[in-house]
Amino acid sequence: MFKNKFIKLLTVATFAIVGIGTVNAMSHASTVQASTFHYLRRDHKLVTLGFGQKLPIVFYDHGKRVYANDDPKNEENFTDEAIGSAFLLKTHGWKYINGQKYYKLYNYAYNWSCYIAAKYFTKKYNDLSYEQIYTVTKAFSPRNGDMQASKTNLMLHPGAAIEVDMYSKDDDIVSIGSPIDDNKHGLTGFVEDGSYHSSAWLKITQSQFRNNCRKAAPHTKFVFDDDGDYETNASLARGGIYHKGHFYKVYTR
Structure with a gap:
């Protein structure tokens, strides 16, 4: 991201x-x-x-x-x-x-x-346009977020919200933020160990991205942790995320 x-x-x-x-x-x-x-x-x-x-x-x-x-x-x-x-x-x-x-x-x-x-x-450091929320339309298996983009036993299901690194959207391998790893938000295959749930960086092929994903509606929630914190395309356009129900801007270099 x-x-x-x-x-x-x-x-x-x-x-x-x-x-x-x-x-x-x-x-x-x-x-x-x-x-x-x-x-x-x-x-x-x-x-x-x-x-x-x-x-x-x-x-x-x-x-x-x-x-x-x-x-x-x-x-x-x-x-x-x-x-x-x-x-x-x-x-x-x-x-x-x-x-x-x-x-x-x-x-x-x-x-x-x-x-x-x-x-x-200032706005210069509050631009989150290089990430967008997409919705999965057809089930497919994403890849690991490692350098080799190795295959996984995970499965993304229709309706799941993912976060796409827009700098990679035209590459052969696209970087995404996954739904949280609780097997309840459209991503299954994780072994439940009772630990804190959060999103993880995964990768998908350009073909998977093009054929199985579409840009989400403005207020589709991408939940990224157990606390229910989330972002939407609308919030990203405003330069921020929702934490405990409140909107906060995010500043980065």
Whole structure:
């Protein structure tokens, strides 16, 4: 999903509380030049920005720029790809830091002030047009999501909703997000082991896609986890998904 960087909307199994594990300041940390803080609401209540997918976080410790694990490239310096209440980005407001506008994240990491550049919460980073929901019209067996697209014992049934990576829709092998693996949403063949159910990345041939799938109606639900979170072609056109019945925008680089 998404510009060759498939978002983990479909694979998260647990929603851990966001935090930094091993935290150390870089030895060459610089001092921040910040403006006055501006609240977004007069009553100073929190505003939910939405979900961020691998957006860079700027950490400050008492005015000094710091990085998780002493490494600017460490994954903890970026927002998580998972979908869940713990991963919603919330803010009271913003300030300019070194001439650039940043939102201050609420309750994100222990002991540090956490910021994300406001530029990431614009339409440029909120385009989900490269995925679409399709409906299966005839039963067929999808392939594994591995490099070899090896065959499976799974079966997609008529009426099942799948998510199609539109960057691959004209390729010989098309990447899809499957219905969740509970044998109840139009995909059968999984061994039930009592674990959390979620969607998975699978592949189908161009012939299977062309002959057995059609674009879904605007409000056809593609459910991607046990919590009932879903997306539709209408929600994707608006740049977001539904989590616990509420619409949230998704921002990604």
